[in-house]
Amino acid sequence: MTAVVDYNAGNVFSVLCALERLGEKAEVTSDRERILSADRVIFPGVGYAMSAMEELEKRGLADVLTSVKRPFLGICLGMQLMCSFSEEGNTGMLSIVDADVRRFDPSICPKIPHIGWNTAYDLKGPLFEGIKDGSYFFFDHSYYVPLLGSATSAVTSYYGFGYTSALERDNFFGVQFHPEKSGKAGSILLENFLNMEI
């Protein structure tokens, strides 16, 4: 069973639809036991980092998520919440990966949010198996995770500014883009995640 974490963070439905198109029935849940016993966990998210963290704390989910042992995929804000701190509301976060989430600097990236189809390159790891370097994915965000060295598993460049568009640490994976909205490349990535054995 795939657990999709429910913390009132919008757009869970499109993730469910994408999984359904791949023949996977997922369960939307904020139940501690269901999340910990799932075969894999998807942590979606659209919204504001500080309110999302408040909601996770309110539901007692912060500790649960960090102790997941099965494959874990954070999407968009979900990936950002896996980091330690965000400038979006100046909030501490899950600290699965040691990184600060920052707002794009308007003097480098004059158009914020970064919305649309952009390429991801230097692709590494099992999520990107069968996906061509430089494939297009759909992005929609104003805050970014900086380059992290070995934890960065994909890089995207916006106005020439490179940042982490996918990250990986042990069983934890995160993507800044929306695989559920990224056409063919996105569905290959989700399929790779569903087939992952950890």
Place this chain on the structure above:
Amino acid sequence: MLAKRIIPCLDIKNGRTVKGINFLDLRDAGDPVENAVRYCDEGADELVFLDITATIERREPIGELVKKIARNINIPFTVGGGIKSVDDVKNILLCGADKVSINSQAVRNSEIIKLSAQRFGSQCMVVAIDVRKNADMPSGYEVYIDGGRTATGLDALVHARCVESLGAGEILLTSMETDGTKGGFDIEITSLVSRSLSIPVIASGGAGKMEDFLTVFSPSCDAAAALAASVFHYHEIDIPDLKNYLQEHGIPVRV
């Protein structure tokens, strides 16, 4: 590199896709879900669904249709028309839309932009602005609401800056004069708004030939995306041909 986006727009009335000229004279253009799947297969980058009767008839936007669309396509889509409250925004996002588009309410009750952006993020807040030339306005253009029926007395650029500061993530800018005419996008207002704001601008109204897209994406105008309806509905321009054409002319597109 960030690609320029091609966005087919589907105007929805009573569950059907319709198309009019200068916001009037509606003709049937098919089933929205079938249209959406076709565009998705052809390589559209995003879709916009506007429930064009919702504001006038004061009806709730169409959640069931939104769900059906979300089940069937794997590219982002925006839903607009008759959205009046933060709860309306929430409901549409929960039905699977990626963004909502607000038009009349951005004028009548601009607080909705701020509250929704705080709650759901700016990335899902599109403010649609319909404009018509008016020499008395500082930018030369006036904002209209209620599907183009009501003049607001607001200057287009002042309004665009205002919604940006309230948290809008994108502007969908439609020129009422060029809309439906196939005479090309209104470059003047598109480039003015695009150059003055830091959020992306989607150009809309007037696409007739492939050159019109090239012009609106060229550095002097620099729209982030271009929206069109009838040229795609009636196969006057095929999206794969359009993307090849743009790529040959040095415009980054997703192919």
